[in-house]
Amino acid sequence: xxxxxxxxxxxxxxxxxxxxxxxxxxxxxxxxxxxxxxxxxxxxxxxxxxxxxxxxxxxxxxxxxxxxxxxxxxxxxxxxxxxxxxxxxxxxxxxxxxxxxxxxxxxxxxxxxxxxxxxxxxxxxxxxxxxxxxxxxxxxxxxxxxxxxxxxxxxxxxxxxxxxxxxxxxxxxxxxxxxxxxxxxxxx
Amino acid sequence: xxxxxxxxxxxxxxxxxxxxxxxxxxxxxxxxxxxxxxxxxxxxxxxxxxxxxxxxxxxxxxxxxxxxxxxxxxxxxxxxxxxxxxxxxxxxxxxxxxxxxxxxxxxxxxxxxxxxxxxxxxxxxxxxxxx
Numbered sequence: 001x002x003x004x005x006x007x008x009x010x011x012x013x014x015x016x017x018x019x020x021x022x023x024x025x026x027x028x029x030x031x032x033x034x035x036x037x038x039x040x041x042x043x044x045x046x047x048x049x050x051x052x053x054x055x056x057x058x059x060x061x062x063x064x065x066x067x068x069x070x071x072x073x074x075x076x077x078x079x080x081x082x083x084x085x086x087x088x089x090x091x092x093x094x095x096x097x098x099x100x101x102x103x104x105x106x107x108x109x110x111x112x113x114x115x116x117x118x119x120x121x122x123x124x125x126x127x128x129x130x131x132x133x134x135x136x137x138x139x140x141x142x143x144x145x146x147x148x149x150x151x152x153x154x155x156x157x158x159x160x161x162x163x164x165x166x167x168x169x170x171x172x173x174x175x176x177x178x179x180x181x182x183x184x185x186x187x188x
Numbered sequence: 189x190x191x192x193x194x195x196x197x198x199x200x201x202x203x204x205x206x207x208x209x210x211x212x213x214x215x216x217x218x219x220x221x222x223x224x225x226x227x228x229x230x231x232x233x234x235x236x237x238x239x240x241x242x243x244x245x246x247x248x249x250x251x252x253x254x255x256x257x258x259x260x261x262x263x264x265x266x267x268x269x270x271x272x273x274x275x276x277x278x279x280x281x282x283x284x285x286x287x288x289x290x291x292x293x294x295x296x297x298x299x300x301x302x303x304x305x306x307x308x309x310x311x312x313x314x315x316x317x318x319x
Contacts, residue, residue, distance in 0.1 A: 033253030035227040036287060048228055050246075051253040076229055076246040 005065045006171055009085055010053070011113070012094035013102035014073035015044050017126035017154035019053050021094055022070045024160030026055025041074075048072065051080055057164055066167065068092075085113070089174070090167055091121045094154070097128035097137055107141035120170045122148045124163045129153065208310050209235035216306050218298030220277075223291045224284065224314060225249060232288060232316070244291075252281055252289050282307065285315030 010018045023030050033051035041048060053070030069088075071081040093110050096102065114121055123143050125134035134151035143149065148166045152159040203211075209222040213235045223234040229249035231242060238244075255270040272279035273296070280292040280300075290307065307314065 031257055033250070033257060035249065035253060037228050038226045038230060038287065041228065049253075050227070050229055051250040072250075074229070074246075076242060077250060079243070079247070080250055 004063055005067060006089040007087055008066050008068050008090050008092055008167060009081075009088040009117075010068055010070040010092045010094065011081055011085075011109075012073060012124075013096070013099070013106045013109075014041070014048070015099065016073060016094040016096045016102065016106075017124070018070045018073065018094045019049055020126075020154040021092070021124060021160050021163060022053045022055040022068045024154060024157040025057050025164050026068065027058060028056045030055045048074070050077065052084060059168070064168070066164070081113075085117060088117055088119055090119055090170055091117065092124060092163065092167060093121055094124045094126055095137065095141065096126050097134065103137070103141060111142040120147065120174055122150065122163065122166045122170055124150050124152050124154070126152055126154045203313065205233040205313065205316075206235065208313050209233055212292075212306060212310075213237065216298070216303050218295040219292055219303065220295070221291075221293030223248070225289050225291065227252060227283075227287055227289055238293075248281060248289050248291050252283065255281070284311060285317055288315055290314055 010022055012018055019032065019034065023032075031052070031054040033049055033053070034047040035050050037044070037046060037048045049070060049072045051072065053068070055068045055070075057066040057068065058064065069084045071077070071084055091113060093106075095106050110121070110123075121143070123138040123141070125137055128134045128137070128151040131149070131151045135149045138147070138149040148170050150163050150166050152163055154160055205224060209224065212222050213219050221235060221238045223238050223244060224232040225245035225248045226232055227249055229246040231245040234240070251270060252267070256267045259265070259267045267283060270281040272281075277296055278294045278298065280294060282290045282292075284290045292303070294303070
């Protein structure tokens with residue numbers, strides 16, 4: 001990505017709130033591949049993403065631009081995550097605090113993805129108002145101490161913007177670390 | 189014949205879906221594989237020569253999902269077909285009703301008009317709206 005454009009991978013289990021996050025914060029029309037669900041999944045929700053969601057968020061005019069790429073949540077669509085995860089700057093991992101049956105698999109997915117991509121993560125704990133509970137859940141999924149955690153209600157756009165703020169703060173910290181490493185190398 | 193959905197195998201006035209897919213391959217010259225999937229990525233039925241891969245249905249759903257959006261670039265609102273032209277022939281994807289997609293493996297010389305007429309004649313069965 002260019003100096004001021006950042007690619008954010010929005011991922012997490014089925015029905016965690018990934019599409020809701022992108023829809024709530026995107027400043028451009030969201031590209032969505034939602035279709036009607038069938039079988040057991042229709043008991044959980046009426047529509048699901050089958051390929052990707054795409055939205056954008058800009059600050060200071062267009063000086064800093066986030067490109068939000070949302071993945072489907074079901075394992076059968078894992079190939080889409082593999083396509084979308086290239087050149088990612090940050091992973092925004094969305095988890096539904098109340099969907100406990102998804103947590104074990106989500107933990108495995110989160111650690112595996114971050115170990116492979118070696119980028120920072122923001123963990124958005126949806127349907128949760130208590131940051132301490134959100135942090136405990138994130139730790140139980142294997143989140144590390146430095147990884148940002150947000151308690152949010154992603155059906156509320158203001159809550160979605162809190163996730164974006166955390167993404168921006170995490171990006172800033174990443175850039176600062178990168179600049180420090182560069183200046184350190186120059187001094188050496 | 190191979191049916192992915194046991195509900196399709198029940199005795200009804202309509203033929204089993206896999207029977208229709210086998211017939212399609214036998215009757216239309218140049219078609220060598222056919223599969224029906226739900227638009228959210230589950231296999232519904234396939235003809236006998238199609239490999240049994242759950243990934244195929246998910247790939248078809250993702251492809252159709254993206255193709256619907258790509259049609260919008262040209263101002264389109266209704267996707268009629270997605271054609272994958274590859275070194276071994278064609279993969280034709282057609283929406284069948286609001287909830288299903290039909291995938292057809294064909295040679296490049298297949299008579300698409302004939303194929304479309306055949307599919308239209310059995311559209312209700314393929315869409316799961318009959319029998």
